[in-house]
Amino acid sequence: MPADLTPAVPALTIAGLRKSFGSNEVLKGIDLTVAPGEVIAIIGKSGSGKSTLLRCVNGLETFQHGTLEVDGQALAQDNAAAMRALRQRVGMIFQSFNLFPHLTVGKNIMLAPGLVRKLPADVLLERARRLLERVGLAEKFDAYPDQLSGGQQQRVAIARALAMEPMMLLCDEITSALDPELVGEVLAVVEALAKEGMTLLMVTHEMNFARKVSDRVIFMHQGRVHEQGPPERLFADPQTAELRQFLSSLQ
Amino acid sequence: MAVELDFAAVLSQWPLLLLGVAWTVGLTAISASLGVLLGIVCAWVASQGPRWLRPLVASYVELIRNTPFIVQLFFIFFGLPAAGVRLSPEWASVIAMVINLGAYSAEIVRAGIQATPKGHIEAAASLALSRMQSFIFVVLPPSLQRVWPALVSQIIIVMLGSAVCGQISTPELSFAGNLIQSRNFRAFESYIVITVLYLALSMGARLLLNRLGARVFPGAHRG
Amino acid sequence: MVEFTLWDILRNLLFAARWTVLLSLIAFVGGSLVGLLLLIARLSTHQLLGRAVAAYVQLFQGTPLLMQLFLAYFGMAMLGAQTSVWTAATLALTLYSSAFLTEIWHGCVLSISRGQWEAGQALALGFIEQLRHIILPQAGRIAVAPTVGFLVQVVKGTALTSVIGFVELTKAGTMITNATFKPFVVYSSVALLYFLICYPISAYARSLERKLDAR
Numbered sequence: 001m002p003a004d005l006t007p008a009v010p011a012l013t014i015a016g017l018r019k020s021f022g023s024n025e026v027l028k029g030i031d032l033t034v035a036p037g038e039v040i041a042i043i044g045k046s047g048s049g050k051s052t053l054l055r056c057v058n059g060l061e062t063f064q065h066g067t068l069e070v071d072g073q074a075l076a077q078d079n080a081a082a083m084r085a086l087r088q089r090v091g092m093i094f095q096s097f098n099l100f101p102h103l104t105v106g107k108n109i110m111l112a113p114g115l116v117r118k119l120p121a122d123v124l125l126e127r128a129r130r131l132l133e134r135v136g137l138a139e140k141f142d143a144y145p146d147q148l149s150g151g152q153q154q155r156v157a158i159a160r161a162l163a164m165e166p167m168m169l170l171c172d173e174i175t176s177a178l179d180p181e182l183v184g185e186v187l188a189v190v191e192a193l194a195k196e197g198m199t200l201l202m203v204t205h206e207m208n209f210a211r212k213v214s215d216r217v218i219f220m221h222q223g224r225v226h227e228q229g230p231p232e233r234l235f236a237d238p239q240t241a242e243l244r245q246f247l248s249s250l251q
Numbered sequence: 252m253a254v255e256l257d258f259a260a261v262l263s264q265w266p267l268l269l270l271g272v273a274w275t276v277g278l279t280a281i282s283a284s285l286g287v288l289l290g291i292v293c294a295w296v297a298s299q300g301p302r303w304l305r306p307l308v309a310s311y312v313e314l315i316r317n318t319p320f321i322v323q324l325f326f327i328f329f330g331l332p333a334a335g336v337r338l339s340p341e342w343a344s345v346i347a348m349v350i351n352l353g354a355y356s357a358e359i360v361r362a363g364i365q366a367t368p369k370g371h372i373e374a375a376a377s378l379a380l381s382r383m384q385s386f387i388f389v390v391l392p393p394s395l396q397r398v399w400p401a402l403v404s405q406i407i408i409v410m411l412g413s414a415v416c417g418q419i420s421t422p423e424l425s426f427a428g429n430l431i432q433s434r435n436f437r438a439f440e441s442y443i444v445i446t447v448l449y450l451a452l453s454m455g456a457r458l459l460l461n462r463l464g465a466r467v468f469p470g471a472h473r474g
Numbered sequence: 475m476v477e478f479t480l481w482d483i484l485r486n487l488l489f490a491a492r493w494t495v496l497l498s499l500i501a502f503v504g505g506s507l508v509g510l511l512l513l514i515a516r517l518s519t520h521q522l523l524g525r526a527v528a529a530y531v532q533l534f535q536g537t538p539l540l541m542q543l544f545l546a547y548f549g550m551a552m553l554g555a556q557t558s559v560w561t562a563a564t565l566a567l568t569l570y571s572s573a574f575l576t577e578i579w580h581g582c583v584l585s586i587s588r589g590q591w592e593a594g595q596a597l598a599l600g601f602i603e604q605l606r607h608i609i610l611p612q613a614g615r616i617a618v619a620p621t622v623g624f625l626v627q628v629v630k631g632t633a634l635t636s637v638i639g640f641v642e643l644t645k646a647g648t649m650i651t652n653a654t655f656k657p658f659v660v661y662s663s664v665a666l667l668y669f670l671i672c673y674p675i676s677a678y679a680r681s682l683e684r685k686l687d688a689r
Binding site for chain 3: 314318320321323326329330332333412414425439443445446449454
């Protein structure tokens with residue numbers, strides 16, 4: 001879809017990225033280019049390094065070798081100010097929601113734009129209201145996180161990330177902690193974001209969702225990108241034995 | 252053997268008693284605010300502050316926690332003038348109480364900070380908050396909420412401990428007792444009344460601080 | 475006037491520190507015994523008894539130890555008893571310790587699940603038997619660390635007996651200060667000695683706590 005309008009600068013460029021925890025190398029040389037507006041689903045067994053890769057993109061994990069550029073800007077791991085600038089452009093949504101328990105839903109959303117962007121109160125308020133409406137939770141502005149269901153909390157987390165107006169969102173197994181009946185409401189929000197042209201990198205176990213929404217699926221195996229391609233081809237005609245085995249293990 | 256108790260001789264000195272209560276409450280209020288603040292700063296240093304400061308803070312906390320308050324007070328009031336620092340009894344009392352509470356609340360707050368879920372800190376980082384912003388707005392409030400009951404208890408311990416400040420003539424509640432019994436020679440009755448007043452103060456303080464906690468930490472009622 | 479050397483000061487303080495240690499041990503052991511009785515009373519099915527113990531605890535935890543010492547001292551004098559600071563100090567500190575220890579232990583007992591009591595009942599054990607064979611052995615394991623930690627509080631508490639004239643470490647410090655006019659050195663040394671007594675106990679309590687957590 002975006003192939004013919006790819007501009008000069010990719011949203012994300014990763015080259016030769018290696019990452020170890022102690023003597024255990026979990027990412028063994030990752031090369032990946034993501035175009036603006038592209039929706040990427042990362043799949044693979046647990047321990048394949050897919051979450052670690054995602055967390056490297058916004059600096060929650062540091063890596064030892066390789067380069068990573070967001071929108072043409074090289075990631076400077078040891079420069080706190082540069083990392084904060086980067087994180088304003090790359091939002092992240094977590095498996096365990098991580099809403100701040102002592103703040104209302106509205107304040108969860110307004111906290112970062114207020115502190116980091118120093119936006120005035122009326123702009124913040126307007127933005128929080130608009131985003132909550134967008135994720136279908138307009139009436140929950142003054143609720144506390146523990147008064148919401150898991151699906152609602154995750155939608156608030158998405159609104160909170162969007163409040164920083166990021167160019168890219170990282171989604172780390174965002175439906176894994178949810179009861180099955182709550183998965184749909186969260187995925188619907190993500191799908192709408194994809195349609196609006198948000199660049200998305202999502203680690204997911206929801207194969208149907210990956211097939212339906214993503215432009216490209218990346219299969220990770222033992223710290224490497226083992227196979228990738230458009231979802232219809234990848235799921236219908238896996239080329240490697242490992243992907244075939246992984247897909248059959250899901251059924 | 253008949254023992255006659257004369258409480259009227261004590262209660263007739265009510266202006267002195269009232270003054271003593273006012274001083275004890277005042278000393279406690281000031282040292283509670285400053286002491287907890289000092290504790291928060293120390294807890295910050297211990298958990299994510301500059302590394303070179305950490306041994307210093309750890310030594311301060313251990314030194315205070317392992318020596319009696321009365322010795323700390325005497326050192327400040329009697330010892331420091333020898334080093335050129337001369338303080339009034341009132342100031343010496345406040346400083347001793349702040350330093351004392353600071354050490355204990357540092358430990359309490361640090362325990363609260365340690366219980367912060369890692370995900371909250373990561374969420375704050377992903378939202379581009381600086382480490383300081385993350386500490387103040389994300390880590391600290393729920394941590395204080397978690398340990399608020401322990402902080403309340405410690406503030407009350409410091410208030411009761413402040414009774415020794417009368418020994419350097421700070422005009423607090425126990426000092427009022429000393430004065431009254433030196434006038435009416437009714438030592439036992441005087442200290443009974445003073446003790447009852449302390450009991451009322453500690454119960455009142457607990458009630459007030461618990462209410463304050465419920466108001467400052469709005470999520471508190473849901474635990 | 476005789477010139478006091480630092481060694482003279484330390485030596486005299488060390489002598490006095492004996493009484494701090496002795497008084498602490500007496501209060502701690504006495505407090506443990508009284509505290510254990512109070513604990514049994516509090517756990518008994520007798521409602522009034524339980525409430526009385528709770529009130530006792532609140533009384534001692536809600537008033538200054540200094541006032542408790544004064545009341546013991548002047549109260550005994552008023553009752554015509556032979557007043558000695560020794561008896562007043564031991565009495566007040568023992569009662570004070572018993573209140574805190576019984577509260578600590580009560581918390582530990584409460585953390586043992588209700589089912590353990592019921593299992594004891596189901597085996598037809600009496601109240602004291604349940605307590606002795608089932609509850610206390612389990613609660614005791616949890617109680618060791620905070621109990622050792624409380625010993626530090628007792629040692630620090632003994633410093634207040636200086637105010638009623640008991641010559642222990644702090645009082646000796648005051649007396650030596652008056653003789654030497656070296657308050658800075660003397661009170662630093664006093665603090666140091668308390669630290670040397672208390673820190674190992676604190677550290678031990680902490681290591682016990684860690685061991686328990688690790689299990």
